[in-house]
Amino acid sequence: MAPYSAGASTELSLEKLSSGELRGTIPLASLTAGITYELQGNATSYSNKTVTRRLLFGTDYKGNADQHIDDAIIGDDSDDGFGRKSNEAPMDKSGDNASALMFPAGAILPISSAAIPTCAFKGEDKDSSAVADKVAALGAEAFAGDLYTVSLSSVSINADKGFEITLAYDKSTADLTDLSVARYNDTTSEWENVPGVATINPVKGTVKVKLKSLASVLAVRNGSARPQFSTFNGREYVVRPLAGGSSSSAGTFAVVRPSIAGNAFAGTKMKVFNYPNPFNLKDKAISNNNGAALPGTVNGTVIHVEVPAGNGGPGHVRIYTLAGELVKDIKVDFTAGAYNYVGWDGHNSGGQEVANGVYYGVVEMSGKSVKLKDATFKMAVIK
Secondary structure: OOOOOHHHOOOOOOEEOOOOOEEOOOOHHHOOOOOOEEEEEEEEOOOOOEEEEEEEEOOOEEEEEEEEOOOHHHOOOOEOOOOOEOOEEEOOOOOOOOOEEEOOOOOEEEOOOOOOOEEEEEEEOOOOHHHHHHHHOOOHHHEEEEEEEEEEEOEEEOOOOOEEEEEEOOOOOOOOOOOEEEEEEOOOOEEEEOOOOOEEEOOOOEEEEEEOOHHHHOOOOOOOOOOOEEEEOOOOEEEOOOOOOOOEEEEEEEEEOHHHHHHHOOOOOOEEEEEOOOEOOOOEEOOOOOOOOOOOEEOOEEEEEEEOOOOOEEEEEEEEEOOOOEEEEEEEEEOOOEEEEEEEOOEOOOOOEOOOEEEEEEEEEOOOOOOHHHHEEEEEEOO
């Protein structure tokens, strides 16, 4: 049990895999529900130095990985020979849980040659007492899977690049038209929608989003140096460490059901997102817990707009192609200080179905001016 005690510990036998990794197995039947255990591993290097690492686990944990990512952050997206990308940091290398981080070239750099970049990736059951406060902020029914806490250490993050996070959800209970990724704000104790296109893989049971606004998703210190690469050393490209910049960052994420979670996304500034995203143009049932009522079925998507006090009144939701061509202008009478819902059937102003692709939406309303970035959202049509 945690904390680790040598006198009460049991030695675990390990087997060496073809990948060179060591694997040990602990039967679930030997673990007591609600108890947190601590695994300690010791390794001795060729220079006779001993390294000790510890990892928490238990029946409430759906995975917990603490791994070096110095190779992954190089950004090589080729296959590593074991069915994974070389720039991928999975939570569970066995493949039982497909949650992972993926780093494009130039997104993350080590801050020092003396510190090895690491990633801690933990999954916890929504029924675990350890995350009870976070779950209560939305209600258990709003979660489509586990809660995931990600921590990066000894790195500098390039906010212009960002990286991808893939989270597994419960395929047995999920509605593919009602999934998005949210992040827990430790300051406000509220869940916030992660903006951008969410890519759903129904076969693996995952949702993938790109974390671009790292300052609001993973806390990044202002003034961090931007990544660079060293020259080719004759064998490979090697990442050049940076002095200064961010050392560590962390965040808790979850796959949520917007139709249920929507009423907990509160704030004093305007927020806008749509669900499902991506979406098709088939009829689908979507329920809203707040704001204007919508028909029982929608053959497109629902645009969720949080309107702060001081705004409201006549406004527009304008939808554009990536080239800036106006596709649809939806006139809306927004209610101030409330959640507003706007349906879009995926048709243009001429009544024709739009083509597959990515579209931008911009909300305009009366009252106090809002920041353009708060009023803009992106969505994808996949017919």
